[in-house]
Amino acid sequence: MEERKLEEIAFHDKLRDGAYEQRWSPEAEARVAHEPVWANFKYYSIEQNSIDLMRKWLLENCRGSVILDYCCGNGDESLFVARNGAKKVVGIDISPLSIQNCNERAAAENLQDTVSFKAMDAEAMEFDDNTFDFMMEYGVLHHLDLHKGMAELARVLKPGGCMVCTETLGHNILIKTYRRRTPELRTAWEAEHILTKESFDIIKQYFGRIEMHFFHLFALGAVPFRHTPFFPVILGALRLIDSVLLKIPGLRWQAWQVVFKLSEPRKTR
Known part of the structure; x- marks a missing residue:
């Protein structure tokens, strides 16, 4: 296995050791506060509106579908679609500890008949062509070729x-x-491959259609107030500003996150 992939395994096993959290809450932040690798968790306090869009799309597509959770982490979205009518869900991840956590969570919710998890190389998957009706990923592509x-x-x-x-x-x-x-908060490969405009030129070689929505520019200014009573008001006002400014073509690429939907796959073989 390539050295960069071994580094990814080691990093994500450390990240997932004793931590099921993938979504921010004050309680979740407190539970991992002693772990330096989770030092940027606080920034995820502002991302609920991007999660809302992502999960809206999941709900629109999951019922009765065979679904791939690509590099599933601790399986939040696998379990979400399994609870909401998916026919079958398969989660893969390069981290064996993540897969262990996913299996424990699925068992705790009695979802093993619907969802399964397997350690796998995301760049050389063990599935047949045209296996899945729907697929999802969160914060994964910049870890890959x-x-x-x-x-x-x-x-x-x-x-x-x-x-x-x-x-x-x-x-x-x-x-x-x-x-x-x-630099300690991410792998060397990850740090050098955060997505840019040029990344989407590559993506367009494999998918004929992309629908994109940009999130979190001025909203990041609310992070210092996340433990105060004023947080919802401040965050709401900054999101309103973002909702206007991030529609401007040049400015939208300054956002922190983008949620997008890919369709019309272009088969290369």
């Missing part, structure tokens, strides 16, 4: 299917500066 990952995703998605993705972006100078100053 994008050409290899996209080719595999297009291969295993049925022609009429779609995929929902959430990714961070790499254009904002302040966010880039923060990333450079905190």
Whole structure:
């Protein structure tokens, strides 16, 4: 196995050791506060509106579907679609500890008949062509060789299917500066492959249609207030500003995150 993939396994096993949390709450932040690798968890306090769009799309597509949770982490979205009518859910991840956590969570909810998990290389998946009706990922693509990952995703998605993705972006100078100053919070490959406009040129080689929505620019200013009574009001006002400014073509790429839907897979073999 390539060295970069071994580094990903080690990093994500450490990240998931004793931590089921993938979604921010004050309680979740408190539980991992002693772990330096979770130091940027606080920024996820503002992302509920991007999660809301992502889960809206999941609900629109999951019922009766065979679903892939691509690099599933601790399985939040696998369990979400399993609870909401998915026919079958398969989660894969390169981290064996993540898979262990997922299986424990599925067993605790008695969802083993609907959802299964397997450690697997996301760039060389063990599935037949045209296996899945619907696929999803959250914060994964910048960990991969994008050409290899996209080719595999297009291969295993049925022609009429779609995929929902959430990714961070790499254009904002302040966010880039923060990333450079905190190298311990991500792998070397990850740090160099945050998605940019050019990344979407690659993605378009494998999917004929992309629908994109940009989130979290001024909203990041609410993070210092997350433990105060004023947080909802401040966050709401900053989200309103974002909702206007992030519709401007040039400015929207300064956002922290983008939620997008891929469809019309282009098979390379």
